[in-house]
Amino acid sequence: MPKRALITGITGQDGSFLTEFLLNKGYEVFGIIRRSSSFNTDRIDHLYQDPHEPETRLRLIYGDLNDSSSLNQILQRVQPDEIYNLGAQSHVRVSFDVPEYTGEVTGLGTVRLLEAIRTIGLRTKFYQASSSELFGSVVEVPQTERTPFRPRSPYGCAKAYAYFITVNYRESYGLFACNGILFNHESERRGETFVTRKITRAATRIKLKLQEQLFLGNLEARRDWGYAPDYIEAMWLMMQAEEPDDYVIATGETHSIREFLDDAFGYLDLDWKKFVAIDPRYYRPAEVDLLLGDATKARRALGWEPKIGFKELVRLMVDHDLELARQEKATQQIKGALLPQRRWGAA
Ligand code: NAP
Ligand code: GDD
Numbered sequence: 001m002p003k004r005a006l007i008t009g010i011t012g013q014d015g016s017f018l019t020e021f022l023l024n025k026g027y028e029v030f031g032i033i034r035r036s037s038s039f040n041t042d043r044i045d046h047l048y049q050d051p052h053e054p055e056t057r058l059r060l061i062y063g064d065l066n067d068s069s070s071l072n073q074i075l076q077r078v079q080p081d082e083i084y085n086l087g088a089q090s091h092v093r094v095s096f097d098v099p100e101y102t103g104e105v106t107g108l109g110t111v112r113l114l115e116a117i118r119t120i121g122l123r124t125k126f127y128q129a130s131s132s133e134l135f136g137s138v139v140e141v142p143q144t145e146r147t148p149f150r151p152r153s154p155y156g157c158a159k160a161y162a163y164f165i166t167v168n169y170r171e172s173y174g175l176f177a178c179n180g181i182l183f184n185h186e187s188e189r190r191g192e193t194f195v196t197r198k199i200t201r202a203a204t205r206i207k208l209k210l211q212e213q214l215f216l217g218n219l220e221a222r223r224d225w226g227y228a229p230d231y232i233e234a235m236w237l238m239m240q241a242e243e244p245d246d247y248v249i250a251t252g253e254t255h256s257i258r259e260f261l262d263d264a265f266g267y268l269d270l271d272w273k274k275f276v277a278i279d280p281r282y283y284r285p286a287e288v289d290l291l292l293g294d295a296t297k298a299r300r301a302l303g304w305e306p307k308i309g310f311k312e313l314v315r316l317m318v319d320h321d322l323e324l325a326r327q328e329k330a331t332q333q334i335k336g337a338l339l340p341q342r343r344w345g346a347a
Contacts, residue, residue: 002026002027002028002057003026003027003028003081003082004027004028004029004030004078004079004080004081004082005022005027005028005029005030005080005081005082005083005084006030006031006032006074006075006078006080006082006083006084006124007019007029007030007031007032007083007084007086008031008032008065008083008084008085008086008087008109008113009032009084009085009086009087009088009129010029010031010032010033010044010060010086011031011033011034011040011041011042011043011044012043012086012087012090012191013043013187013189013190013191013228014086014129014185014228014231014232014235015031015043015044015084015086015087016043016044016047016189017187017189017228017229017232018084018086018232018235018236019031019044019047019058020047021229021232021233021236022236023047023057023058025236027057027082028057028058028059029057029058029059030058030059030060030061030074030078030080031044031058031059031060031061032060032061032062032063032064032065032070032071032074032087033060033061033062033063034062034063034064035062041060043189044058044060048060061074061077061078065087065088065104065105065109065110065112065113066104066105066108066109066112068112068115068116071112071113071116072116072119072120075113075116075117075120075122076120079122079124080122080124081124081125082124082125082126082127082239083113083117083124083125083126083127084127084129084235084239085109085110085113085126085127085128085129085162086129087105087109088105088106088109088129088155088158088159089101089102089105089106089155089158090106090155090191091155091191091193091194091347092133092153092155092156092284092288093282093284093347094347095153095154095155095158096153096154096284096285098154099154102154102155102158103154103157103158103161105158106155106158106159106162107157107158107159107161107162108161109162110128110161110162110165110166111161111162111165113126114126114165114166114169114175114177117169117175118169118173118175124176125176125177125178125239125244126166126169126175126176126177126178127177127178127180127235127238127239128162128163128166128177128178128179128180129180129182129235130159130162130163130166130179130180130181130182130246131155131156131159131181131182132181132182132183132184132224132248132250132291132293133151133152133153133155133156133159133288134149134151134156134159134160134163134181135147135149135150135288135291136149136150136151136152136153136156136288137150137152137286137288137289138150138288138289138290138291141290141292142250142252142292142293142294143248143250143291143292143293143294144248144293144294144296144297145181145246145247145248145297149163152284152286152287152288153284153286153288156288163179163181163246166178166179167179167246170244175244176239176244177244178238178239178241178244178245178246178247179246179247180231180234180235180238180246180247180249181246181247181248181249181293182231182234182249182250183223183224183225183226183248183249183250183251183291183293184196184223184224184225184226184291185225185226185227185228185230185231186225186226186227186228186313186317187227187228187229187316187317188316188317188320188321189228190228190317193347195216195257195260196225196260196314196317197317197321198214198216199214199216199257199260199261199264200264200314200317200318200320200321201321201324201325202214202275203264203265203268203270203272203275203318203321204268204318204321204322204324204325205321205325205328206270206275207268207270207322207325208322208325208326208328208329210325210328210329210332212275213275213276213277214272214275214276214277215276215277215278215279215282216257216276216277216278216279216282217278217279217280217281217282217283217284218257218282218283218284218287219256219257219258219261219276219278220256220257220258220289221256221257221287221288221289221290222254222255222256222289222290222291222292223254223255223257223291224250224251224252224253224254224291224292224293225251225255225260225310225313226249226250226251226306226308226313227306227307227308227312227313227316230306230307230308231249231306233304234247234249234298234302234304237298237302237303237304238298238302241301241302245301247295247297247298247301247302248293248294248295248297248298249293249295249298249304250292250293250294250295250306251293251295251306251309251310252292252293252294252295253292253309253310254290254291254292255310260314261276263310263311263314263315264314264317264318267314267315267318268318268322282347
């Protein structure tokens, strides 16, 4: 019998890479998706097969982390061996605009799942997508599993609740539950309102004269950026360990937004200072200035280490987005108009 995994957040960056990873390992994968007025399965469409095929190992089910009854029914029906809780309102800046909603999905969504596991009596493993945002205004550098949490946003506070409730269910009910405290991880599938992808999309569109300017917020913040598929492997390794535990997953290198701009525009032979303008609406009411992780524990206990470094990450994102821009340009030439940078929202 193949193992069964249930993924919340399957339509997101990590959900899509995790689905690929688990299908390659022979799992049956069940994903919870939300109803949307437009298509939201772009990242997993290439994996989806005919649901009537007997060989189909990926199935999508409608549900929501804000809806306990849907979670209960799905867990009863699927009886998964492993649950990966990746679903979240995951945008830090947006969490200041919708703090209560972020608390509901990102915080309480976790206890809804854990309670469903407990009341049904499921013998499943549980992975919680915890975040380096927990460290917030950091009290030490680098940050490890022992560094105290000082979250700086409604998102960080919601993730702190989710982290501790996961530990609590492990300690109270003996559930195999682990927290992956993942530092920022990016890819060619990263959402376009996160800063790395916003930069690589804009730089490549500017290169092809599809866009004239890029509006950003704070350029001084520093992040420990890794490559998402490397981090997916760490999630799975945690779930295969003898005992459940919590792990920091990071590269151990930190770079500023300015350095990301240098590398992304530089790779395209462009000087970003000619194109980037500051728009204060992208500032956050409270900023996380510096993140730098120490993943020694994961290296020792799980044998995990990142394969892709900063420069390679920037280049693979730029290469991917340059191809997208070329396709856009080809369409553009047919339509004959200059598209503005999408500036809706403050993210
Ligand atoms: P993402 O691309 O923003 O994906 C978030 C996923 O959550 C999407 O599939 C989204 O569905 C789903 N979702 C949102 N609200 C939901 C709800 N009410 N019920 C069910 N699903 C809901 O995020 P990601 O970058 O893949 O990150 C995955 C997880 O890791 C998140 O929990 C994030 O907070 C956490 N994390 C990410 C990073 C990082 O650097 N990427 C670092 C640390 C932790 P729709 O497609 O329908 O919106
Ligand atoms: N999004 C965005 N847009 N960020 C900007 C911009 C902009 O125009 N200009 C500057 N920044 C700065 C932000 O102020 C922040 O300091 C940094 O770029 C990174 O922002 P994001 O890419 O939005 O990521 P994040 O670090 O806030 O959050 C991501 O990483 C967390 C892990 O530490 C998200 O993926 C979270 O879900 C995740 O938990």
